[in-house]
Every structure is written in C-alpha cells, then in structure tokens.
Amino acid sequence: MTRNTRLTLALIAVVVLVLGGLLAVNRPAQPPAAITDTGAIESTVLVREDSHRLSTAVDGKVTLVEFLDFECESCAAAYPAVKQVLATYQDRITFVVRYFPIPSHPNADLAARTAQAAANQGRFSDMYIQLFENQTSWSHKEQAQTEVFLGYARTLGLDMSRFQRDLDDPATAARVAKDKTDGAAAGVQGTPTFFLNGRHLTDLRGQDDLVAAIDAVLAK
Numbered sequence: 599m600t601r602n603t604r605l606t607l608a609l610i611a612v613v614v615l616v617l618g619g620l621l622a623v624n625r626p627a628q629p630p631a632a633i634t635d636t637g638a639i640e641s642t643v644l645v646r647e648d649s650h651r652l653s654t655a656v657d658g659k660v661t662l663v664e665f666l667d668f669e670c671e672s673c674a675a676a677y678p679a680v681k682q683v684l685a686t687y688q689d690r691i692t693f694v695v696r697y698f699p700i701p702s703h704p705n706a707d708l709a710a711r712t713a714q715a716a717a718n719q720g721r722f723s724d725m726y727i728q729l730f731e732n733q734t735s736w737s738h739k740e741q742a743q744t745e746v747f748l749g750y751a752r753t754l755g756l757d758m759s760r761f762q763r764d765l766d767d768p769a770t771a772a773r774v775a776k777d778k779t780d781g782a783a784a785g786v787q788g789t790p791t792f793f794l795n796g797r798h799l800t801d802l803r804g805q806d807d808l809v810a811a812i813d814a815v816l817a818k
Contacts, residue, residue, distance in 0.1 A: 639798070644796060645694050649695075649696060651693065652684055654689065656690075659815070659816065661693075662693050662694070663694040663695075663794075664693070664694070664790050667700045667790075668706060668730065668733070669704075670703065676790050679808055680693070696777040698786055698789050703738070708743065710774045711770050712725060712747040715765045716751065725750060725754065744765075748761070785798065
C-alpha cells in the first residue's frame with residue numbers, strides 16, 4: 599500500500615467518524631416512551647401512589663405535575679408562580695412534584711434526597727419551601743451543602759437522627775432515581791417541565807400562561 603493510499607484511507611475514516619458524530623448529535627429526539635394513543639402521557643408514569651402532592655383536587659378533574667430540580671434557577675423563577683397557583687386554586691387542582699435533578703448541578707441530587715428525607719417525616723412541603731426560598735445561599739457550590747440542609751431540617755424541628763439516616767439511605771436515592779426514570783419516560787429533558795392532565799405544557803412564558811391552561815381545563 600502506497601503512502602498516498604494510506605493517507606486517503608485515513609482521511610476517509612476521519613470523515614466517516616465526523617459524519618457519524620454529527621448524525622448522533624442531530625438525531626431527532628425520540629418520542630416519550632409512555633405516550634398514549636390520545637397524545638397524553640400515561641397517568642401512571644406521571645403520578646405514582648407515593649408521589650408528593652402539594653394540593654389535591656376534590657373532584658380529581660385537574661392534575662398538574664412538575665418535574666423539578668431544586669438547584670435549577672428556572673425552577674426557582676417558576677416557584678412564585680406555582681405558589682400563586684396553589685393559593686388561587688387550592689383544592690380545585692391536584693399539584694404533584696416529581697424529582698428530576700440535573701447532573702450538572704452539584705447539589706441537586708442531595709437537595710432532592712433532603713426533600714425526601716423530610717417527606718419521610720411528613721414535611722415535604724416545608725422542605726420544598728426551605729430549598730427554594732433559600733436557593734441562592736446554597737446553589738451552584740461545588741462542595742456538598744449537607745450542613746446547610748441539616749440546618750433546614752433543624753429549623754423544621756425534624757428528628758435529626760432519623761433525617762440523617764434517611765438522607766444517606768440507598769432507599770432514598772432510589773426514590774429520587776425512580777422519579778427521574780419516570781421523567782425520562784415522559785420525555786422530560788430539562789426543568790421545570792409541567793404536564794397538565796398528562797399533556798406537556800410547552801412555551802410557558804409565565805404565570806398567566808399557566809393559569810390560562812388550568813382555566814381552560816377547568817372550563818371543560
């Protein structure tokens with residue numbers, strides 16, 4: 599084999615590798631694995647028996663599900679709108695929170711486990727508030743914020759021995775991972791992601807869009 603032939607073959611191999619990489623990057627997103635014939639996501643994937651509910655509708659007509667990351671700035675930006683929605687609709691909607699920690703956020707998984715450890719003592723909503731209302735003091739730090747989160751648990755008056763044990767329990771990590779697996783099956787790729795009665799709410803620009811979507815379903 600001549601030197602020119604070897605160079606030509608090498609060049610062809612490089613081109614093939616580059617094209618293969620481009621095809622992988624630009625491959626269209628796969629549809630959600632849990633989508634139904636009606637175009638909605640299967641309810642059993644979006645809401646599990648042990649999913650955390652911040653409100654529960656008396657008639658079960660409207661269910662709003664949020665996949666979130668406690669360290670996500672966009673989730674924190676959406677938090678005031680969520681609070682207002684909860685205050686406005688109260689028991690007219692079921693609002694469900696699912697964990698979806700993003701790997702690039704250094705304390706996202708720990709924050710989710712913190713919320714779950716609090717949930718084990720019936721205080722999920724209180725820890726949810728603590729994590730979001732204090733997000734700027736603990737987020738985007740490379741070191742683990744364990745002591746900060748333990749402080750929140752003390753503030754809430756939790757049983758600290760149980761909280762610390764649950765925080766490190768593999769079952770707690772598995773509970774968080776289960777939510778993330780469901781999110782992936784539902785097509786979640788980032789946070790926050792909202793589903794209203796099984797349908798992904800896209801292009802939400804603020805609280806008004808969220809309220810309008812809920813009102814439209816309530817009016818049916």
